[in-house]
Amino acid sequence: MAIAPNWRLIPPLEASGKVQMAIDRWLLKQHQLGLHPPVLRFYTWLPVAISLGYHQRRYLPQWEHLHWHGERVDLVRRPTGGRAVLHQGDLTYAVIVSGIAGSRMQAYQQICQFLIEGWRSLHVNLHFGEAGRGYIHNPNCFGAATGADLVLPDGKKLIGSAQLHHSGAILQHGSMRLNPDPDLFKQVFGVELEAIALPFYSKETIIEALTTAAQRCFNLHLTPQPLSETEWQEILCYEG
Numbered sequence: 001m002a003i004a005p006n007w008r009l010i011p012p013l014e015a016s017g018k019v020q021m022a023i024d025r026w027l028l029k030q031h032q033l034g035l036h037p038p039v040l041r042f043y044t045w046l047p048v049a050i051s052l053g054y055h056q057r058r059y060l061p062q063w064e065h066l067h068w069h070g071e072r073v074d075l076v077r078r079p080t081g082g083r084a085v086l087h088q089g090d091l092t093y094a095v096i097v098s099g100i101a102g103s104r105m106q107a108y109q110q111i112c113q114f115l116i117e118g119w120r121s122l123h124v125n126l127h128f129g130e131a132g133r134g135y136i137h138n139p140n141c142f143g144a145a146t147g148a149d150l151v152l153p154d155g156k157k158l159i160g161s162a163q164l165h166h167s168g169a170i171l172q173h174g175s176m177r178l179n180p181d182p183d184l185f186k187q188v189f190g191v192e193l194e195a196i197a198l199p200f201y202s203k204e205t206i207i208e209a210l211t212t213a214a215q216r217c218f219n220l221h222l223t224p225q226p227l228s229e230t231e232w233q234e235i236l237c238y239e240g
Helices: 017-032 061-065 104-111 113-120 133-137 182-189 203-218 229-238
Strands: 006-015 039-045 049-052 074-077 085-087 090-098 157-166 169-177 221-224
Touching: 006 017, 006 203, 017 039, 017 049, 017 074, 017 090, 017 157, 017 169, 017 229, 039 203, 085 090, 085 182, 090 203, 104 113, 104 157, 104 169, 113 203, 203 221
Parallel strands: 006 039, 006 221, 049 074
Antiparallel strands: 039 090, 049 085, 090 169, 157 169
């Protein structure tokens, strides 16, 4: 099998975590059924949210009652695995694709190449992380970096990713830590947020760099296409 050469690029969306996860689940199902091409998209979460990994059952009870700037912090479950992620001051990417052979880790490494190349074009060098045995016990996704995550030269984690495989189709999405609020981070996880040395770029600049890199890495053509009204009606049936 080979990766299809024509992908859909869904313009950036800002929406609640439940809606964003419904979109990702719907896109994966449509692609798995052969009804939709591979997809690349970028999005942000409004209101601020904590997303839990699909199998993550243990989390702090106070997460259900957090507020930030007068608004409640959403608690949302992802269809993918991994630990909890605070979605504030971040940018999320999602790739829905099939035709990638090999193990899950090999799929991570192949998909993540566009992230590595895109950030390199912005003068930020990234490499894959290595987590210790205690990773599974850390509720904070950014508290450790696995081989599926991308870290800066000093070892600090910039991008945490997670996957879902279904009948040969893959959903991989991940959070890029750009300008998180350290006070909110400490309120959520109870630890200080490690500062990262990252040049300032607008989200638009980052998305453009990563989109260009995806086309180059995967030798594909991206067609920008917003979600249609009919698609939105189907997607909202997945919201839960």
